[in-house]
Amino acid sequence: MSLVEAKRLEKTYVSGEVQVQAIRGVDFTIAPGSFVSFVGPSGSGKSTLLNMIGCLDPPTGGTLSIADTDVSTLSRKEGARFRGEHIGFVFQDFNLIPVLTVYENIEYPLLMVQSWPQAERKKRISQVLAAVGMADQAQKYPGQISGGQKQRVAVARALITNPKLVLADEPTANLDRETANRIIALMKEMRDEFGTTFIFSTHDPKVVKNAETIFTLEDGALKQTDTGGIYA
Amino acid sequence: MRNIIKIAAKNLLRYKRRTLLTTALIALGVVSVLLFIAVSGSFKSLMIGQITDSVMGHVQIHRKGYVASIDSLPLNRNLNAKQMAKVEEILRAEPAVESFTLRLRLGAMFSNFTETTNIRLNAVVPEDEFRAMPLLASRLSEKKAGEELLVPGGVLIPALLAKGMQVTVGDTVVLVATNRDGSVNGKPFTVHGVLDGISGPGGRDGAIHLDDAKELLRISGVEISEIAVRLKDIDDLPAVTALLEQQLGGLTNKEGQPVFEVHTWEKLSPFYNIAKMIDLMTLFIKVMLVAIVLVSIMNVMIMAVYERIGEIGTIAAIGTTPGKILALFLAEGFLLAIVGTATGTVISLLAIAALNSAAITFNFGMQTGLLLQPAISVGQIAPILAMVIFISVLASLQPAWKAAKMDPIAALRHV
Ligand SMILES: Nc1ncnc2c1ncn2[C@@H]1O[C@H](COP(=O)(O)OP(=O)(O)OP(=O)(O)O)[C@@H](O)[C@H]1O
Ligand SMILES: [Mg+2]
Numbered sequence: 292m293s294l295v296e297a298k299r300l301e302k303t304y305v306s307g308e309v310q311v312q313a314i315r316g317v318d319f320t321i322a323p324g325s326f327v328s329f330v331g332p333s334g335s336g337k338s339t340l341l342n343m344i345g346c347l348d349p350p351t352g353g354t355l356s357i358a359d360t361d362v363s364t365l366s367r368k369e370g371a372r373f374r375g376e377h378i379g380f381v382f383q384d385f386n387l388i389p390v391l392t393v394y395e396n397i398e399y400p401l402l403m404v405q406s407w408p409q410a411e412r413k414k415r416i417s418q419v420l421a422a423v424g425m426a427d428q429a430q431k432y433p434g435q436i437s438g439g440q441k442q443r444v445a446v447a448r449a450l451i452t453n454p455k456l457v458l459a460d461e462p463t464a465n466l467d468r469e470t471a472n473r474i475i476a477l478m479k480e481m482r483d484e485f486g487t488t489f490i491f492s493t494h495d496p497k498v499v500k501n502a503e504t505i506f507t508l509e510d511g512a513l514k515q516t517d518t519g520g521i522y523a
Numbered sequence: 524m525r526n527i528i529k530i531a532a533k534n535l536l537r538y539k540r541r542t543l544l545t546t547a548l549i550a551l552g553v554v555s556v557l558l559f560i561a562v563s564g565s566f567k568s569l570m571i572g573q574i575t576d577s578v579m580g581h582v583q584i585h586r587k588g589y590v591a592s593i594d595s596l597p598l599n600r601n602l603n604a605k606q607m608a609k610v611e612e613i614l615r616a617e618p619a620v621e622s623f624t625l626r627l628r629l630g631a632m633f634s635n636f637t638e639t640t641n642i643r644l645n646a647v648v649p650e651d652e653f654r655a656m657p658l659l660a661s662r663l664s665e666k667k668a669g670e671e672l673l674v675p676g677g678v679l680i681p682a683l684l685a686k687g688m689q690v691t692v693g694d695t696v697v698l699v700a701t702n703r704d705g706s707v708n709g710k711p712f713t714v715h716g717v718l719d720g721i722s723g724p725g726g727r728d729g730a731i732h733l734d735d736a737k738e739l740l741r742i743s744g745v746e747i748s749e750i751a752v753r754l755k756d757i758d759d760l761p762a763v764t765a766l767l768e769q770q771l772g773g774l775t776n777k778e779g780q781p782v783f784e785v786h787t788w789e790k791l792s793p794f795y796n797i798a799k800m801i802d803l804m805t806l807f808i809k810v811m812l813v814a815i816v817l818v819s820i821m822n823v824m825i826m827a828v829y830e831r832i833g834e835i836g837t838i839a840a841i842g843t844t845p846g847k848i849l850a851l852f853l854a855e856g857f858l859l860a861i862v863g864t865a866t867g868t869v870i871s872l873l874a875i876a877a878l879n880s881a882a883i884t885f886n887f888g889m890q891t892g893l894l895l896q897p898a899i900s901v902g903q904i905a906p907i908l909a910m911v912i913f914i915s916v917l918a919s920l921q922p923a924w925k926a927a928k929m930d931p932i933a934a935l936r937h938v
Contacts (some may be wrong), residue, residue: 371839382837390536391533469554
């Protein structure tokens with residue numbers, strides 16, 4: 292049983308006369324609980340692929356199913372609902388909401404995307420805050436914490452609703468090497484603790500080595516698949 | 524819903540100065556409108572009250588054609604006994620009518636034994652006149668001590684005349700009038716009071732007792748030029764007027780011409796146009812308020828959406844539905860309006876209270892020392908607040924819609 296299944300998946304961008312084939316018919320499956328990385332040079336299609344898996348961008352060819360749902364035909368609203376229910380996001384620029392505290396940022400999906408009752412919310416937030424090691428920073432605002440800490444908060448926010456899948460496009464690109472490694476390590480811990488599938492992209496070979504499954508993209512096509520913890 | 528409002532409030536507090544400026548602008552607009560309504564309303568009702576309660580009544584009934592030639596106070600267009608009986612019967616049967624007064628209007632020569640001039644007179648039954656014109660007594664700047672306000676043999680003269688002819692209360696004067704047949708008759712009167720003039724028709728007329736007028740004009744039966752009617756409630760004016768017009772307008776003479784004509788104070792007094800102008804100005808000021816609110820809210824909301832494109836992309840990506848994003852931005856416009864209108868209303872009420880305690884007086888035409896008593900009711904405030912809030916949400920709609928429709932990927936890339 293797979294969580295993500297792509298068959299002859301294609302994405303072609305059309306802007307005016309110009310057509311860009313960003314993804315040229317890729318096939319892959321990702322099992323639940325995997326720790327997966329997409330790597331490849333700039334422009335190879337990592338972001339495009341992650342956006343499709345994240346139901347942010349519909350494929351232009353092939354099929355893509357996530358948690359047994361064909362996501363290639365979802366409307367905007369259905370896409371939003373599906374993301375809110377099943378997918379967490381970690382961004383390159385952290386993307387915390389500056390007017391909300393660390394606590395409120397993590398609480399946001401429970402309030403505005405799902406509607407959790409207060410008591411359960413509190414319990415879940417303290418659990419996840421502790422898991423990412425940010426419990427003592429809960430009342431600070433994003434402007435008052437470091438980049439690495441912001442990304443921890445972002446991981447907590449992505450995990451808070453207990454999604455099946457967390458997508459992270461270049462989550463370490465704005466972090467120094469050491470912090471980057473710690474964030475990847477944290478994500479792996481979270482996978483171990485909550486059983487969440489993590490898919491991230493990077494072009495940093497040192498970061499890649501932490502992944503258990505590595506898909507190498509080149510010019511929109513899948514060049515190589517390494518599994519079984521060769522680097523792990 | 525509570526969470527949407529909470530987040531909207533936090534976003535507004537992010538740009539404190541901008542939020543403050545916008546709410547201040549809305550508050551200022553609300554204050555201008557509410558104060559204008561309160562002050563002009565006070566002025567308007569004071570003026571209308573002066574006109575209807577001391578000169579005209581609310582409705583007047585004349586013989587057909589009288590009003591058209593009212594400047595000459597024609598004695599040949601008076602109502603006779605039979606016609607009067609009909610009018611009185613109808614008026615007494617109408618529950619909305621509080622009281623009415625019968626007037627015989629005439630022009631006369633006024634002499635203080637050294638000089639002679641013209642005077643226009645209302646010959647009235649004093650009890651009826653003072654009951655139907657409750658503010659008439661207050662227009663008496665001087666009156667004969669210890670006497671009834673108007674008795675046979677007495678005359679109330681307009682202030683301008685008293686000044687010009689150097690006549691005061693207690694003086695004897697002679698009134699000379701020409702009757703319908705052209706014969707002249709004179710009679711001495713004692714000045715019983717001096718009436719302050721008020722703007723508009725009839726505002727500078729004197730008054731004598733109806734019995735004296737009959738003697739002066741050598742009238743034996745009933746002759747009445749004008750019936751001034753006071754209603755229990757001025758809001759009934761259109762309904763009662765319509766009813767009287769229907770009941771009296773149907774009565775015709777032998778030639779098939781209508782006998783009576785019915786006029787409201789609005790048709791007879793030029794002040795009605797001033798009142799209409801005030802209403803029009805109120806409308807203009809309301810339109811300006813709408814424009815201020817529309818432009819200022821739309822401006823801040825467009826800025827807010829533009830500045831937060833990346834955030835919009837983030838919350839959209841993590842699953843916030845377009846509807847909720849729309850609601851978040853509408854809530855910001857709504858909150859700006861609520862804070863702005865609340866502040867504006869409080870300031871307005873304080874300012875109205877201050878104006879009242881300052882006891883400001885003003886003059887209008889001949890009248891001096893009228894007390895300005897601005898007041899505003901919940902019924903006047905509520906629609907304005909509702910309008911401001913509605914316009915604010917409307918003005919936020921386009922920017923909010925833009926935010927809701929944003930493509931998350933494009934928005935995220937914007938950072
Ligand atoms: N909206 C778009 N319109 C047109 N072309 C696009 C669009 N988005 C991406 N592309 C193109 O698709 C290709 C893949 O881009 P993508 O962003 O997925 O690469 P990437 O592997 O994420 O690169 P990077 O490492 O620089 O982030 C590139 O050639 C890019 O120019
Ligand atoms: Mg990319």
